[in-house]
Amino acid sequence: MAxxxxxxxxxxxxxxxxxxxxxxxxxxxxxxxxxxxxxIIAADPQKHVPALSVEGVDEVIAVKATxxxxxxxxxxxxxxxxxxxxPSVVAVAHGVDAWSFAPTAxxxxxxxxxxxxxxxxxxxxxxxxxxxxxxxxxxxxxxFPGKETVLLTVRTNAFEPASGSGSPEVTEMAPPExxxxxxxxxxxxxxxxxxxxxxxxxxxxxxxxxxxxxxNVEQYLELAESMGATLGCSRPIADNGWLPKARQxxxxxxxxxxxxxYIAMGVSGSVQHQWGMKHVExxxxxxxxxxxxxxxxxxxxxxxxxxxxxxxxxxxF
Amino acid sequence: xxxxxxxxGTASVTPASALIARLVEAGDPYAALGACVHITDATLDQxxxxxxxxxxxxxxxxxxxxxLLDILSQDADAPLILRLAKNPATPADALARLMQxxxxxxxxxxxxxxxxxxxxxxxLSQDTSIEVRRAVAGNAGAPADVIARLATExxxxxxRAAAAxxxxxxxxxxxxxxxxxxxVRADVVAHPNCPPGILAEAxxxxxxxxxxxxxxxxxxxxxxxxRLLADPDEQVRGAAVRNLAISGDRLDKAGDPSAKVRRxxxxxxxxxxxxxxxxxxxxxxxxxxxxxxxxxxPADVLGELAQDPEAAVRRSVSRNxxxxxxxxxxxxxxxxxxxxxxxxxxxxxPDAVIALLLDDADHDVLGALGRNPATPANxxxxxxxxxxxxxxxxxxxxxxxPPDALxxxxxxxxxxxRAILAGRGDLARALALRLLDDPEPQVRFxxxxxxxxxxxxxxxxxx
Numbered sequence: 001m002a003x004x005x006x007x008x009x010x011x012x013x014x015x016x017x018x019x020x021x022x023x024x025x026x027x028x029x030x031x032x033x034x035x036x037x038x039x040i041i042a043a044d045p046q047k048h049v050p051a052l053s054v055e056g057v058d059e060v061i062a063v064k065a066t067x068x069x070x071x072x073x074x075x076x077x078x079x080x081x082x083x084x085x086x087p088s089v090v091a092v093a094h095g096v097d098a099w100s101f102a103p104t105a106x107x108x109x110x111x112x113x114x115x116x117x118x119x120x121x122x123x124x125x126x127x128x129x130x131x132x133x134x135x136x137x138x139x140x141x142x143x144f145p146g147k148e149t150v151l152l153t154v155r156t157n158a159f160e161p162a163s164g165s166g167s168p169e170v171t172e173m174a175p176p177e178x179x180x181x182x183x184x185x186x187x188x189x190x191x192x193x194x195x196x197x198x199x200x201x202x203x204x205x206x207x208x209x210x211x212x213x214x215x216n217v218e219q220y221l222e223l224a225e226s227m228g229a230t231l232g233c234s235r236p237i238a239d240n241g242w243l244p245k246a247r248q249x250x251x252x253x254x255x256x257x258x259x260x261x262y263i264a265m266g267v268s269g270s271v272q273h274q275w276g277m278k279h280v281e282x283x284x285x286x287x288x289x290x291x292x293x294x295x296x297x298x299x300x301x302x303x304x305x306x307x308x309x310x311x312x313x314x315x316x317f
Numbered sequence: 318x319x320x321x322x323x324x325x326g327t328a329s330v331t332p333a334s335a336l337i338a339r340l341v342e343a344g345d346p347y348a349a350l351g352a353c354v355h356i357t358d359a360t361l362d363q364x365x366x367x368x369x370x371x372x373x374x375x376x377x378x379x380x381x382x383x384x385l386l387d388i389l390s391q392d393a394d395a396p397l398i399l400r401l402a403k404n405p406a407t408p409a410d411a412l413a414r415l416m417q418x419x420x421x422x423x424x425x426x427x428x429x430x431x432x433x434x435x436x437x438x439x440x441l442s443q444d445t446s447i448e449v450r451r452a453v454a455g456n457a458g459a460p461a462d463v464i465a466r467l468a469t470e471x472x473x474x475x476x477r478a479a480a481a482x483x484x485x486x487x488x489x490x491x492x493x494x495x496x497x498x499x500x501v502r503a504d505v506v507a508h509p510n511c512p513p514g515i516l517a518e519a520x521x522x523x524x525x526x527x528x529x530x531x532x533x534x535x536x537x538x539x540x541x542x543x544r545l546l547a548d549p550d551e552q553v554r555g556a557a558v559r560n561l562a563i564s565g566d567r568l569d570k571a572g573d574p575s576a577k578v579r580r581x582x583x584x585x586x587x588x589x590x591x592x593x594x595x596x597x598x599x600x601x602x603x604x605x606x607x608x609x610x611x612x613x614x615p616a617d618v619l620g621e622l623a624q625d626p627e628a629a630v631r632r633s634v635s636r637n638x639x640x641x642x643x644x645x646x647x648x649x650x651x652x653x654x655x656x657x658x659x660x661x662x663x664x665x666x667p668d669a670v671i672a673l674l675l676d677d678a679d680h681d682v683l684g685a686l687g688r689n690p691a692t693p694a695n696x697x698x699x700x701x702x703x704x705x706x707x708x709x710x711x712x713x714x715x716x717x718x719p720p721d722a723l724x725x726x727x728x729x730x731x732x733x734x735r736a737i738l739a740g741r742g743d744l745a746r747a748l749a750l751r752l753l754d755d756p757e758p759q760v761r762f763x764x765x766x767x768x769x770x771x772x773x774x775x776x777x778x779x780x
Contacts, residue, residue, distance in 0.1 A: 194653070214636065215610065222606075241661075245681055315529070
């Protein structure tokens, strides 16, 4: 029997759905009498038990402490769980929170570590995690020879959130002693995006420098609406003040996390822009420059004038 | 008290010789390449092309000076040849040199599509590779006789390219109209050189695609265009409305039943006053959004649109160049940040409006103020210190940014902000010299280019 543990997250008292994606990832390698436990630290951990009572979860470990984000406390929790239960895997959702405690915990505990994983399997009984390498150009399979415990951070939107009802036992656990070095100053919510949801949109029509002038932008807003898409843009368009920052896709903008179809019109495809969208399964690129970088990641490419293509699309929708 | 706005005069220009000496001493290939764009110096050329990696970078760089690309073409191996053939800046002589080396079909195809390949096109149009001939047909510089010869080939992609070729003559278009499918015929009737007889045939076609393309032809006879404006198909009417051959004041005075067509009316200039009023009261939000941007809309109508319940319409008013100051003042207190951001971009906004917006916390508003030349210098310094890197960067785009604010950006922790600063055409010499030592290659490149541009301009003026 192996112990498998997921560290669930809450933010300012609100449960984070990404924790259920990590549960799905771990559930996929659960075998026979393996035990899947989910631990959560919160001011009122019991209130999160219903959200964690999903199919495949055998135990919820409720640690009553604080709703504030305390990376040292989370690191200490992982340390305590590894010491007491010797789990084969500890998983947490990948993100800025995990960055601040997962790698240090792995280093201190001499665990195996793979971050931002998008696949997980057992190969002849050995754990193999898949993650991207070389700026997302290749997929890398990672194994962990000689490691009794492996710590994983699980990429958002790579796994479906765990669902189905379960009836896990609930274990209350005292918060471990931790040398807390951070002070929680308060929670500042992200700026209001005015209803623009690049991260949640499944269909994004994005425009870049090729749009030429502010007076042309309105045409693409109209086109996006008629096509049922969310209009996104590259950095120069937001820098010019032609579209709000909330529509910018890329490293200094938004991640098109849920996008399934991304039409890039007049976008050259800088590395920074690709950061926000190159994972999308269906990318359609329209550009007059056949050498534009965007074509290297596009499933379909059109070498042509984006205004002409837009006009044709306007006739169809 | 702030220093006066940065004015980078020739008094503070580094002489070309001193700049070259410094760059040669540094031996930085990126800075040397930046300088090479504006200064011709053999030693700098050597530094810029010193390594294999650097030669590959230059061969693919569209900003590279033709001189360097010509040098590279003189001793190019296969990877360099491919990059040079694809580079839009490669000069005609270099392309001709590449052709002398009997390159493979893939390279010939890129040369055939190249904008500087004019003299090579007759030869390439007889290439054995169909891909190369297709590229010639798609080259906007291909002469009429070459297009005519290619159009006789029974090849779909060549036919489509020939029908859209700017130099295609009437006889070629006639041939394509008689022999090709509806997609090629559609391109034929959209071509400005399409013979009138074919346009008349096209107008009578049942296929709305053909009539739509006919309505889009910029050389269409006036009476035919007026008839197509009343076509039963909304897409055909829409194409006719887009056609700039008809003046806005002659467009449908009775209105169009299709909102899609009315949206296109609203985009046109020189509309008659009654039509403007009707479009401004249209039930379709997009019609009002478009007309609110129209610079021909009088102030009283803009005033009504500025109170529209749709925030996007009010944003359009804020971006209308004809929007009067009193309306900008009203829109500056709009509850929607994107409307206020539209006002914040206006360099003709009254001082009181700018002052009001400076208290705004929205990042789009602050970013717009950062790039607005009307924003007071001391406030630009504050914006250049903003915690958000995107807000800070906006100051780098402001032509009136004071030296102190630009100095802050030169120390910005975000490399892109320094790179954009370094790319300013009026960068102060002291800042440019400081950025020559930046850890980011693109910053050093842009700083060297800025210094070299100033030195070259001064040399040119002195001569």
